[in-house]
Amino acid sequence: MEKIKNIIFDYGNVIFEINFKRTQAALLQLGIANVEEFFAHKKHNPIFDNFETAAITPAEFRAEIRAAANNTNLTDAQIDEAWNSLLIGVSGNNHEVLLDVKKKYRTFLLSNNNEIHYDWIINYIKKEFGIANYDNHFEKAYFSQHMRLRKPNVNIFEQVIKENNLNPQETLFIDDSPQHIEGAKKAGLHTLLMDVHPEKLNDFLHQHHIL
CATH class of the missing domain: 1.10.150.240 (Putative phosphatase; domain 2)
Known part of the structure; x- marks a missing residue:
């Protein structure tokens, strides 16, 4: 892209x-x-x-x-x-896909999350994938409960942009929620709505010429 x-x-x-x-x-x-x-x-x-x-x-x-x-x-x-019960798991080879993306771009995670879900997820990725957190898969992983902000409010996007000295016109945000996409647009970000199952992430990124 x-x-x-x-x-x-x-x-x-x-x-x-x-x-x-x-x-x-x-x-x-x-x-x-x-x-x-x-x-x-x-x-x-x-x-x-x-x-x-x-x-x-x-x-x-x-x-x-x-x-x-x-x-x-x-x-x-x-x-x-x-x-x-909301939480199913990481789809397909998405961890490997993220590492491929990281070779070409600066990458970040921005998740609306909470303490109970976060603890479950960390235990899950340790058990299933042998990884302690997402430090190797992204330059930085942001979770709403740590930031005390959440999507789609524009201030959460602005904080990520400011902390990492990002140019919004050079930054793409990918989310499955239309309301979050709208919040990102207000911060000046390019956006893509993820409209396929997460197991299709690799195909989605190729379709949009990201990989």
């Missing part, structure tokens, strides 16, 4: 498969009736944004889930299992 020198990748459903329907079903089993409104890809209860920006702790998040389910007897383990 001409003039692009830097690429910022989303994580969920770009590199790592997630499934909102599984979590909706799990939350329904906990006793939360209005799951389509409570937790969905494009719209959800404010507790999820608050958790992704570390405005609430894991204990406070679990308390909110108990309140939504109207069940104070739900255990931490039950809530975490339901919440982590």
